[in-house]
Amino acid sequence: MIEQIARQLERVAISGWKIKEENVESEEYFFVKNKVDLGRSKKVRKYEVTLYKDFEDKNEKYRGSSVFYISPGMENAEIIQAIEESFFAAGFVKNPWYPLAPAVSKRFYSEEYELSELASEAVGAVFSQMKSINSWLNSIEVFVTRNRDRILNSEGLDVSLSKYRTYIESIVSSSGREEVELYDQLLLSVPDHDRISMRISRLLEMVGERANATATPAVKGVPVILTGEPAKEALKYYLMQSNAHLKYDKISEVELDNSVQSEEEGDRITLEVVPELEGSYYSLPFDNDGLLMKKRKVIENGILISYWGDIRYSYYIGIEPTGAAMNFSVGEGSLTVEEMRKEPHFEVTHFSAVDVDETTGDFGGEIRLGWYFDGSKRIPVTGGSVTGNLKSLDSFCLSRERELNGDYYGPVSLMMEGMKISGE
């Protein structure tokens, strides 16, 4: 069908086109405790077509575009209508000109697996951890997916890949002072028995802590340590400050050779965009334009040394594109997690949701599980919130220990001063 679409596109006086074909197959299991509630399977093929139309106005070159979707079984007349409508619309999309991904022909195929066997392995790994007395698996969703994607464009690009993805959503419960739960998402490429069972085991321990947590006290003047997911989400703010699109849109104010951090004391960030992280759900050899992805260090010792971005926005700000990166890594810090925990502090591993605003730098979240250490004892706490702004911190420290977490390889913990803790 991809050739049929390309033929129809060539009949219109367009300046360029791109077709992305996606073939998605999945096996899905939905559990309540250890009973499966529903099994699902998916087999879907779809096409995303981008049509480009160049024009000039007052000696400036513009490139209009429009994206539309084609589904299998669409009649020829309907495809022609979609092309004509998009061709008309693209004429009013007055964006500065930018190039398409250059001609490359490359295949990236992973080892082949039987999808149902992978799904069964993932399920087995999840339920290998049910030994805790007061904590248990409440509900689990397992999705194992095989993606086969191909991107072609009018420049002669033809790249394709196959990729396996595993998504496990876990709700774990525990009873103590009251019955409580914690939520977790684990994203991997193929199922990794050890990583799945370790993650579930750790989660069962953590929810046990929450079951005995007391209400967050109203404390002032102590540093906040973010561990795990919240640390990753906070560091993503700096990744986005070096993004070409945000720079072009004037949302990121950081200039090259200037600091991405404020005047705070402590560690300076070193950050890279990386196409491939071992076992990452997000690792891809090329982005949605078909551009082969590149690794790039963008922040070194807190200083912005380069931007990263897709082909369009990189062209607009005059840099070589890296591709729309999905993974990033952050260098280690100066303190171990144990050293961070020596002085009084407030540590959070689980928020209801971590809210980091890439435009304003505002940070906040309701605490699901944290610990308050007053200098003598460390008690688990829940409720209340941590709020602040990443542009106005007093100090910033990264842990020496690093971990792989989905699209991120970097410090496990981040310690900051200048945040407000709301509690009872």
Added chain:
Amino acid sequence: MKVTNSKYLDDRHDLLRNLISILESDFPYVSILGTDVKGKLFQVTTTGISVNDSRWSERGFVLRVHDGTGYFEFSFNEIDSESLNGIVEFVRKKVAVFRKAMIQNNLEVAKTPIPDEKEWKLSFKDEVKMLPGVLSAEEILGRLSNLKDEAHSLSEEVINVMTLMENVQVSKLFISSKKDLFQSYIWSQGYLYVVARRGKKTKYSMKGFSGLKGAEILDEMDEYVDKVVENARMLLFAERIDPGTYDVICSPDVAGLIAHEAFGHGVEMDMFVKERAKAIEYLGKQVASELVNMHDGAAGVREVSSYVFDDEGCEAKDTVIIDRGILVTGISDVISASILGTKPTGNGKRQSFERKAYARMTNTYFSPGKDDLQEMISSIDYGFLLEDYYSGMEDPKNWGIQCVIAYGREIVKGKLSGRIVSPVMMTGYVPTLLKSISMVSKDFRLSGTGACGKGHKELVKVSAGGPYIKAKARLG
């Protein structure tokens, strides 16, 4: 103007009916949902323009079978007379493989009753004032560009503007041995989004527009540009709030966020099945002040999540969740209702034909009361009027609240002082917040922009809202 039908679904109706007939020889229950959702998203920003198919666009089918023990589903988007037998064989094989995997892992299949459906035939086409195709891309982009230019002309502190309109036509077909249902309707949404900067401080303000409407939604956007610019600039003066518990008045948007996040998610009855909802312990008990009445329903009001039947072929309802402070019932999908022995409430929704159906909210709101906003402000010695929001997150098990509110206007001795705090994080325990509601205004407003997730995925369209409410809340 009447919404058109879906040729794609019409053309495949008999084939789908045939597929059901074949599979019924193997399975005691078989149904198919067919979807044909198409739309356009027009967006103009300070730095670029785009006209793309809506991200909500989808076309395909989800087949659901019950094998006498439980359910299995297959999502696909290719079917013709030649591939029919292949689909039948695939489903037979997959159900067997799925059962075998459970045995290998020493896991059980939950026993779920076979649905007891009643005969129902329906063909519904909604109406809008202006079908989306009536205005050309040139006209729409021209109007959005004018709004963007107007925002910039109002202040040099405006550094980026985004104006957007999205029109989506939803057509769905549901077939089982007893049901043959078709519906088609259009929802639209629009945004005005303004980023302002002064020195090192950057803030933004946003106004959303939504409804079962067509291109006429553009008319509503025209009169709000100056207000959104004014708000974005006002936030540049905002301070951070001192954490504490305050008397607050929540605007209809914020009240809707509380209804949705704090309470709505907790009464989605698949959470009852999983024993994840504290609400189950409170059925028939007081959870809110006597002034509080709360509804959810695709049938009660006209907003983006109003429809005639849900994604499991159940009739839309208007469900009273809280009646004068008493928790009456939850909202349910088919599987949860059959396990709990209750009736489905028409809340079985899917992100698309590719995803599972869950119990989901539709249009969730507090009913209006008798108070006047000005009197509500006058009644507060010190507190905040909370307006607009950025996000929220549910905690059905422990009834915690996380609402990120855009800003609060300080109230001192019954008057707005002019001081602004932003952003404001509202946290606390749901019944404590709802029981503290002491005044409810006569106003009523729903908003259905954006999308709602279950946990961190499964996005669906919903709306939420209500009147102004006065309560006590912990802010940080």
